[in-house]
Amino acid sequence: MVQPIEPSIAILAVWVVLYIYSLAGSIDFGASFWAMVHANQETQAGRIANRFLSPTWEVTNTILVLLVVMTIGFFPKAAYMLGNVLIVPVSIILLLITVRSAFMVFAFSVERYRKVLQIVSGLTALFIPALLISALPVTQGGFVQMIQGQAALYFGKWLTSPSIYLYILFGLSSELFLSSLFLADYARESDDDSAYEVYQRYAVLFGPITLLVAVLALYTLEPEAAWLLDRLLRYKMWYVWSIIAFLIGYVSLWWKTKDQKVGRPRVAMVFVVIQYALATFAYGAAHLPYIVYPYLTVDQAFTQINTFYSLLKVFTIGLAILLPGFVIHWRLFMKDKRYLEGEKT
């Protein structure tokens, strides 16, 4: 019998959205953090971060909702299991997201308390990606117990496992690395050299740290997740390419531009995006066929076939219709010099 292809398409789609959100979310939350750090300095660094955040945070948040909805639609049984297992950590994340978004918006409106509000939104933002990624090791085995057919989290173990903390650390350093690199690029696009220097320095610092933590995290997996490491080794070459991509991107932070400025952040950004793509997809491929090891595979969790096709149709049509919107948005807020250079400072 020929293996049905639909579940693979579905998991690939979910994984692509996860990948996009992990980048967009890291940049978004990281920018909040940097906006806080540079709230009251002479450089434009804080202002650049805010100028990026104002028009984009809603769009980024919607990608998160898309991820949840796609998982529920394509893999309802995975939603069922993860919902039961992750209720506490996910609720905490939700509270942090709420406080962060609200305070960020309030900070724009209330001058007198701007600083306090910004500190709260910056700090909460810092921890969101870190917590989000802590859900990942839960799917790798060792953290889920079955009580009378009902999946539940080993809560104590989740709180104390070093593996979880390394993932958290990885989330943190990724967030700081990706967002500072992105903002360096954004600052260059805005022709703001002082802000560029600030963010370039952060990127230089957090790049290698992130790489180091990632390697450590993989080598401290729980014993139950040994299967994953075995399978990851099959994708060794992907990781080698990923590291090469990182190195090219990293070095390009010192390349000279045509007008003699130091650093090509756009090149760096592109290569780091490739670096994360290679690593993420190698990880995803190794994780298959399990969604939650060893209880749930992609095929078991898959939705009804008619629903799958309706969703796929809606998804394609929706993206096609919205594409011009994303392009206009991009041109208005990432390219238009009038916005970038701060028409309303």
Next chain:
Amino acid sequence: MDTVTLARAFFGTSLAFHIIFATLGIGLSAMVLVTEWIHYWKKDRDYGIMAKRWTKSMAILLGVAIPSGTIVAVQLALLWPGFMRIVGQVIAVPFQIEIFAFFLEALALSIYVYGAGRLRPLYRVIAVFLVTLGATASAVLITSANTWMNTPAGFKIKPDGTIYDVDPWKAFFNPSFYEAAYHVVVSALMTGAFVIASVAAYRLLKAGSQAERSIHSKALILSLVVSVSMSFLTALSGHESAQGLHRNTPEKLAAAEGLFQTQRYAPLAIGGYVDYDKKQIIGGIEVPYLLSFLAGDRFDTVVKGLEEYPRWTWPPAYSHTLFNIMVAIGFLLLGLAAMALLVWWWRKRNGQTGWPKWLLYLLLLAGPLSILGIEFGWIFSCSGRQPWTIYHIQTTTEAATKAQYLGALFVAFVLVYLFLGALVCLVLTHYFKRNPIALEFQSNKTLGDDTHGTAH
């Protein structure tokens, strides 16, 4: 409380919080659209100022609407995993389309708010139009999921819970979808307009310069015109929803009306409360024949009573009260808005200007009452479905999570909601105190060329 009760209270609270901001997102963006259009058309600066200030409130409210919406979306999976397992297989489509409505709204809104200065006036109108479209579409879509719970369609289920023969579009356009979507949209537009009316009334009660009063007066008239028409449509569509209950979920109508015996020439009960032990309504007024007529357009329509159904499937007795309050608010507000316009018209004919104080005081109540109407309507719709989560298919107990720690989470969320609710009020008052309308007169010299954003 046991886990199921906790989950119900928890989820109901989250939605009750979200719906305030979501409804205002629809209602206010529609009002901004109307004023932007009038501004573009008549080139009257006052309307530009209104659009700008309402947009600012919208942006502040959005800071809570979006995260609270994210909360309910995720809580749906966290608190009702059993329900989501079926939803994912059958009615995932509206949720998926809704995401695109959100994207549309988020993109258009940031373009409108932060790009306004760089847009030509007509494009600005288009941008707000897309914001309103996105918000309204998301309400219609989420309503589809809710009506599917009330009147499930588009799938078959085996006794062991296996689902087969799925038709996602039939599920989407389930029997109660049209009238509910219609009712939800017009009631949201009505609420947005009444909230604006209340704020305008409040401003008119306080002293202000002539120019300021003229703006508030224009805002009041505009919002009253919108709210009269929308309240009227709300009542009409509510009537259609009630007829839908009669056709599709007779238990709910019976509970809403406290009707125990199946009968022709059924009376309509207004007020009072329903006593399930004594099987009667206590303290209400009964209008003979009216229920039958309302339900089926004929006095001899047979209306089913609760006794037709096993006791454990009766919706809660307070459904009657919830329903009555919603309907009462509907007629009260329709009357109030119509009266206010009449008074204004009458005074204008007699050469008087301004608004009588008593009327403004009454109008102060309109916005909050309208929001209460939304709350009671939804709680009626969701509680009135009990004990079912999916009508006649899945009970709430089967749908609920089995997880622990719900109590602590519930408390934490309620505290955050209270805190954010209070903070939103503070931020709104603070902002508008710091940026009085008088400032707009100075900054708005060049017509249609200002930015709406004030982020930095």
